[in-house]
Amino acid sequence: MKKLLILTLLLLETGVAFSQIKTENYLKKLSEQHQFVKMDSLNNKIRTKDYYFYKALFANVCNKPDLSNLYLDSLNKSQITKEFRYYKLKNDNYIKLFDYANAFKTSGILTSTFSEKFTKEERDDELNTRRIWEVLKLQKPQIIDSFSNLSVATKKDKAGLITTNVLANTIDTDFVFDTGAGISCITESLAKKLGFIILPDNNIEVMSFTGVKNKVLMGIAPVLNIGDIKIHNAVFLVYPDSAFTFANGKYVINGIIGFPIIKELGTVTIEENSLTFSKNKTIQSNDKNLFIDELRAIVMLNFKGKTLPFNFDSGAKTSSFNKSFYELFKTYLDKNSTLISAKTASAGGQEITSELLELKDQQILLGKNQINVPKLQVDKSDYGVYGKVNYGNIGQDIIGQFKKVTISFDHNYLKLEN
Incomplete structure (x- = not known):
């Protein structure tokens, strides 16, 4: 009878362990497929040993890198803190927090300790990105002065893209407002006119949407205004002027307000001739999409x-x-x-x-x-x-x-x- 009870308990424990492994594998699959709502729902329902890691991942993709790091820090010295995915998430949190020194440090861990996790192309890309954080590592983080609700005028350029006026160094000009730009961009001649700090060349290449690589410099806008919104220490990719000239000079882009700025503007409302930015806005319930x-x-x-x-x-x-x-x-x-x-x-x-x-x-x-x-x-x-x-x-x-x-x-x- 005693042996039967022990066998039964062993079978139950084996079944629980198998179920945990199956759930962990499914959570990993959902995260890789960017099915974040399903991932978080399952993680809350079945708390596996990786529960706090997936809470950290969900906080990260919900634009809460500070909260994500708190979840990661709660893991203390568990096995997961020695894994690639832990450092990959830490690195991304530091990037989103404009903590360039720690972004540079964790990128170094990824490309050395976990080099086997990358294909050659992926590792070359990570090393190139690391050169961005290297040249920025002594720079102050981007900060946007507090605001609650502000609107700015917009117009469409020749390509039908949304542009809005920006002001720096007493000079104003129109920039494209682009959620698809991973980092804000500007031409070299305009960056100098607007008083940007051009950082030393660090052999950085950037892939355009069409797959063409361009060598760029990094620039810092000490103060940049979008309407009454004041942004300090915004990072820009500085392109040769020719890279932003199209159709034999018929269409020219001065610069682009990119995602690192846009993601800090709270709730953005785009209407026919305006952009409205709201922080800490009380909203009706909307599904996360x-x-x-x-x-x-x-x-x-x-x-x-x-x-x-x-x-x-x-x-x-x-x-x-x-x-x-x-x-x-x-x-x-x-x-x-x-x-x-x-x-x-x-x-x-x-x-x-x-x-x-x-x-x-x-x-x-x-x-x-x-x-x-x-x-x-x-x-x-x-x-x-x-x-x-x-x-x-x-x-x-x-x-x-x-x-x-x-x-x-x-x-x-x-x-x-x-």
Whole structure:
């Protein structure tokens, strides 16, 4: 009888252990697929040994890097603190906190202690990014003076992109407002006029959306104003003037307000001729559908019954769908699409012609809201610069259909209204 009881207990313990391992594997899979809501729900329901790590991960993608670090610190000296994913998350929190010295330090750990976790291309990219943090490591963090609710005027440039006025060194000019820019950008000549501090060359290369590499410098804007919002120590990629000149000089971009600034502006409302920024705004309950993966916004959209992550890029004129999208919906796309040639270009990149699949008059869902996509274009040969896990890039052709677009980095939602 005693032996039977022991055997029963052993079987129960084995079953519990197996269930824990299965749950941990599923949590890891959900995190890798950017299914963050499902991940957090399961993590709260079944508290595995990695519970606080996944709480830290969810806080990170919800734009709460301070809270994420508190969860990571609570792990103390557990096994997970010796793992790649721990340092990867720590590194990303430091980047989001503008703690460049610790971003540089943790990037060094990733590329040395965990070098086997990277492909050669990924390691080269991480080493290149580390050179950014190296040149910034003695710089002060970005700070935005406190505000509650402010609006600024906007207009569309020749490419149909949203621009707004910025002021620095008593000079004002128009910059593109671009959620898809991982770091703000400026031309070298304008950076000097605006009194930016140009840091020493550290052999940094930046990949444009079209896949073209450009060598850049790093610049610091001591004080930059967007309307009445005052930003201190904003970091900019400083490009050669030629990189921001298109169509033989017919279209020129002066600079770009990028994601590290935008994510600190709380709830951003885009209307026809204005941008409104609100901090600590009390809101009605909205489902979380907007997250921050490293330095880019991810929006969850539904196509043909599948809820998937897409890069959210207000600086892209047209939306695009990639090889991951094609692989998932191959049968439908092969049957209903036509082959076209299309040209793409981005800041810092030359124009490139691609062969794309095109579908007319498609619908995608944001929650329960239907969005019409008159021309859905898919590149079936390229995952794009954002990798396999994202399914495409959402731009102005979709965003611009709506009179009011609300992007909340405080409360993690995108809302589209007419």
